[in-house]
Amino acid sequence: MSDIPDLECRALCKSYNDFQAVKDVSFSVPKGTFFSILGPSGCGKTTLLRMIAGFQEATGGDLLIKGKSMLDVPPNKRPVSMVFQHLALFPMMNIGANVGFGLRQRGVNKSDIQVQVERVLERVGLGGVAERPVDSLSGGQKQRVAIARCMVLEPDVLLLDEPLGALDLKLREHMKVELKKLQSEFNTTFVYITHDQSEALVMSDQIAVMNHGRFEQIGTAKELYYQPDTAFVAGFVGEANTHTARVESANGEALHLVTPDGLHLRGVDAGDRLAKGDRAQIFVRPEAIRLSRSVADLAGLQNTGKGRVESVLFNGANSQLILRDGANGAEMSVALPQTAEFRDLAKGDDIHFGWAPDQTRCYRQVS
Ligand code: ATP
Numbered sequence: 352m353s354d355i356p357d358l359e360c361r362a363l364c365k366s367y368n369d370f371q372a373v374k375d376v377s378f379s380v381p382k383g384t385f386f387s388i389l390g391p392s393g394c395g396k397t398t399l400l401r402m403i404a405g406f407q408e409a410t411g412g413d414l415l416i417k418g419k420s421m422l423d424v425p426p427n428k429r430p431v432s433m434v435f436q437h438l439a440l441f442p443m444m445n446i447g448a449n450v451g452f453g454l455r456q457r458g459v460n461k462s463d464i465q466v467q468v469e470r471v472l473e474r475v476g477l478g479g480v481a482e483r484p485v486d487s488l489s490g491g492q493k494q495r496v497a498i499a500r501c502m503v504l505e506p507d508v509l510l511l512d513e514p515l516g517a518l519d520l521k522l523r524e525h526m527k528v529e530l531k532k533l534q535s536e537f538n539t540t541f542v543y544i545t546h547d548q549s550e551a552l553v554m555s556d557q558i559a560v561m562n563h564g565r566f567e568q569i570g571t572a573k574e575l576y577y578q579p580d581t582a583f584v585a586g587f588v589g590e591a592n593t594h595t596a597r598v599e600s601a602n603g604e605a606l607h608l609v610t611p612d613g614l615h616l617r618g619v620d621a622g623d624r625l626a627k628g629d630r631a632q633i634f635v636r637p638e639a640i641r642l643s644r645s646v647a648d649l650a651g652l653q654n655t656g657k658g659r660v661e662s663v664l665f666n667g668a669n670s671q672l673i674l675r676d677g678a679n680g681a682e683m684s685v686a687l688p689q690t691a692e693f694r695d696l697a698k699g700d701d702i703h704f705g706w707a708p709d710q711t712r713c714y715r716q717v718s
Contacts, residue, residue, distance in 0.1 A: 355418040357382045357540040358403065358508050364411030365398050372398045374564040375412070380508075380557070383538045385531060387551040390561030391587070396544040399561075400510050403542065405429050416507055432501035433510040436517055438493055440485050446472070446496055447481030453504045471503040472496075475533060490522050491529065498530075502537055509534075511543040515550060527553045548588050552576070560584050582632045582714035591634040592683050595716060598629045606713065608633060613679035617653040618708030630716040637671060638686040639710035642693055643703045655705030658683065660698050672696060674704060 356379035365373040373395045380386045388396050401407035403414060405426030414421045421429055432453070440449050450471060451464040459467070465481075472478055475495040480488075488496065494514060501509055515523045515530075531554040534541045545551055551558045552572040559569045560583070568580040579585035586593055596608035596616060606619040608631060616633060625631055641649060649655045658674030661682070670687040685704060687693060696702060 356380055356415075357384075357417060358386075358542065359415040359418075360399075360403075360412065361415070362412035363399070363402065363409055363414055365395070365402060365407065366410045372564055373402070376561075376564075376566055377412075378559055378566065378569055380540055380542065382540055383535075384556045385534050385541045385543065385554055387543045387545060387555040387558045388561055389545055389548060389551040389558050389588070391546055394561045395564040396546075396561055397512065400433075400512055400542065400544050403508070404431055404433050404510055430507040431510055432504050432506035432508075433512065434497050434501055434514045436513045438497040438514070440493060440496060440500075442485055444485070445481065446477070446483050446485055446488070449485060449496060450481070450500045450503055452500060457504075467503055468499075471499045474502070474536065475499045490518055491526055494518075494526055495529070495533070498533055502539065506539065508540045508542060511541060513545050513547075514543075515545075515547075523550075530554060552588070558588075560587060562587075579634075579712065582634070582716075585634040585712050585714065586632075590637050590684065591712075592637065592640075594633050594681070596631050596633050596713075598625050598627050598631060601625065601627050605708070606631075608713065610679075610681060612681045614656075614676060614681040615654070616708075616711050616713075619711045619713045620709060621713065625713070625715055632714050632716050634712040634714075635683075635706060635710060637684045640683065640685045640704050640706045642672075642685060642688060643705075644692070646703045649703055649705040651707075652705035653708050654711070655703065657701060657703050660696055660700045660702065662698055663687070663696060672702075674702070677701070 359379040360376050363373060363376045390396055398407060402409050409422060416430055447468050451468045454464045454467060468481055472481060475498055477492060477495055515526050518526060527550055555572060557569060558572060558575055560567045562583050568575060568584045575584055575588045585591060594610040596610045599607045599609050604621050606621045606625060608616045608619055643649050657677045659677060661673040661675050664671045668689060672685045672687050674683045674685055
């Protein structure tokens with residue numbers, strides 16, 4: 352296998368007059384990787400994707416595909432293809448003509464187009480539909496036609512601009528699995544942009560979290576979830592209880608922090624080398640908080656308390672409790688364990704809670 356990545360960006364920048372939309376972005380994507388760029392609206396994802404496609408000119412840095420700089424290569428000559436959010440299928444053409452469109456542009460002869468179109472439709476599970484109108488397909492099938500239309504051109508890199516954004520929830524869930532499966536079957540490098548963390552977490556081999564034009568962290572879904580490098584990543588990827596807090600005391604690596612409403616956090620790892628008086632942002636995952644009817648069961652956890660159930664957000668296996676700490680009024684979201692013991696908890700019930708110190712993530716607060 353070649354060591355040259357399919358895609359590499361080196362300190363890539365894009366400014367619109369005085370505004371820097373993409374700032375010094377560097378990353379490389381090995382062949383066959385499902386690479387997602389995840390970030391909130393306006394962080395620069397589309398600008399970055401459009402630079403890779405060649406629709407947008409970079410104002411600094413370099414962009415290479417299979418080791419070759421693309422900066423002077425026009426969009427139609429780049430070995431990339433793009434799936435748009437609204438798919439951009441041609442309604443007047445049948446499915447085969449849609450899929451064969453790019454091949455016709457390239458001047459491929461009619462009989463070869465027919466063979467290649469049928470082959471790629473088979474690969475996306477739509478064999479034998481080439482003559483049918485596009486509108487006879489379901490939303491999920493249209494997605495597959497859009498992928499087939501790109502894959503028939505055998506791009507080195509497939510760019511996907513939030514292609515699931517317009518689908519209803521159920522189909523979106525289904526298409527996440529489908530897209531990942533198609534990507535691994537084609538073994539093509541996918542670069543997928545989304546603001547939806549659950550899409551990125553489920554499908555990607557690698558995820559870059561983008562904020563204000565920069566990459567904050569690149570990692571696997573598990574790395575981002577369990578070892579976020581920054582407060583932004585900790586807050587953006589997955590659910591978390593978030594508080595600001597002040598360092599009450601620092602004893603070597605372990606901190607004692609207090610939130611403005613009086614929640615004490617003890618034994619917290621001082622990831623950011625914080626000292627007494629510093630302000631911090633802290634994050635605790637809802638599933639890290641243990642519940643118990645008896646305080647004795649929580650012995651050994653340094654952060655414990657007694658809370659009152661404010662509300663139960665029932666959502667099957669992903670149900671949550673909103674608890675209010677009886678001592679200080681702090682609100683906490685807790686994943687509801689799927690056991691009979693807790694299933695009947697209701698508004699107004701009291702319950703003990705606690706979490707281990709290593710479950711608190713703590714970052715210096717940047718004001
Ligand atoms: P969304 O998810 O909402 O599409 P995004 O992360 O893709 O957002 P971009 O569309 O890349 O973000 O925009 C990044 C920033 O650049 C935004 O602040 C946007 O207003 C700005 N921007 C984008 N295009 C232009 C332009 N042509 N001229 C000036 N500013 C622009």
